Amino acid sequence: MNRPNDILRDRxxxxxxxxxxxxxxxxxxxxxxxxxxxxxxxxHIDLIEVKVCGKAGYLHSSPEYFMKRLLARQxxxxxxxxxxxxxxxxxxxxxxxxxxAEWYRMDFSLDAMIDETIAFCALFLEDxxxxxxxxxxxALFEKYVGFYPDAQLERDRLLAFEIEPQFAxxxxxxxxxxxxxxxxLAQVVDHTAKRFEIFYGxxxxxxxxxxxxxxxxxxxxxxxxNQRRQQSGKQAYPMDELFLQELEKTPFEPCCGVAxxxxxxxxxxxxxxxxxxxxxxxxxx
Numbered sequence: 001m002n003r004p005n006d007i008l009r010d011r012x013x014x015x016x017x018x019x020x021x022x023x024x025x026x027x028x029x030x031x032x033x034x035x036x037x038x039x040x041x042x043x044h045i046d047l048i049e050v051k052v053c054g055k056a057g058y059l060h061s062s063p064e065y066f067m068k069r070l071l072a073r074q075x076x077x078x079x080x081x082x083x084x085x086x087x088x089x090x091x092x093x094x095x096x097x098x099x100x101a102e103w104y105r106m107d108f109s110l111d112a113m114i115d116e117t118i119a120f121c122a123l124f125l126e127d128x129x130x131x132x133x134x135x136x137x138x139a140l141f142e143k144y145v146g147f148y149p150d151a152q153l154e155r156d157r158l159l160a161f162e163i164e165p166q167f168a169x170x171x172x173x174x175x176x177x178x179x180x181x182x183x184x185l186a187q188v189v190d191h192t193a194k195r196f197e198i199f200y201g202x203x204x205x206x207x208x209x210x211x212x213x214x215x216x217x218x219x220x221x222x223x224x225x226n227q228r229r230q231q232s233g234k235q236a237y238p239m240d241e242l243f244l245q246e247l248e249k250t251p252f253e254p255c256c257g258v259a260x261x262x263x264x265x266x267x268x269x270x271x272x273x274x275x276x277x278x279x280x281x282x283x284x285x
Contacts, residue, residue, distance in 0.1 A: 011280075032067055039238055092275065
């Protein structure tokens with residue numbers, strides 16, 4: 001581990017490297033709001049609610065909705081290095097406020113997006129040798145536990161506690177072709193979610209999709225996520241009607257998108273055991 005000031009200087013250097021990476025691919029940097037009167041809806045992510053002029057607002061857990069509104073305006077390939085916020089996520093790998101690199105590529109295959117995401121992550125691991133191993137979601141279970149469970153809860157448990165800890169420490173592991181039930185906001189083709197996740201060792205770094213385009217399907221999935229939240233005793237969130245209306249009027253062209261945890265890459269780069277070691281300030285709980 002380096003000294004805190006050295007890490008802060010290196011963090012600034014990696015922001016510059018990241019911007020060079022995107023500039024070299026003609027991907028435009030954007031700067032969308034972090035505060036919204038509506039919510040990014042996910043069954044598993046709790047948001048930080050704030051009061052603005054006496055009304056409820058939310059700090060975003062991802063710049064995704066605003067960025068997709070820009071895609072609908074035909075802005076082309078875009079990225080953002082963004083502070084994002086999630087309530088209740090505090091651990092050695094989690095801080096309620098953290099930095100995310102998120103980008104979208106028009107007319108780009110999922111395989112090309114996986115390769116580009118690995119290239120971005122490798123910027124931070126310049127002195128670390130690494131390999132790449134790729135598995136479909138089903139093949140991953142068959143390799144590491146010898147069978148494919150029917151129940152999603154059992155798959156989640158095995159993935160977190162049995163499979164991920166076995167990932168090689170000096171390899172990127174790519175998981176692709178998720179079950180339809182785990183599509184989130186990815187397109188579903190032949191009952192398979194066109195989604196990928198990338199790990200380095202046992203550290204999850206990235207989550208990417210062949211992006212859903214249909215406004216009606218977005219609405220259905222938002223409603224389903226809110227139902228799942230309520231079933232687990234959580235509050236439902238207000239849907240972003242402006243986002244849905246823009247997609248109904250002008251759907252964006254086919255594209256892939258990905259979100260990468262910048263701070264986790266910094267942890268790997270500096271062999272840090274706690275996210276607070278790579279942040280100038282972190283939330284103490």
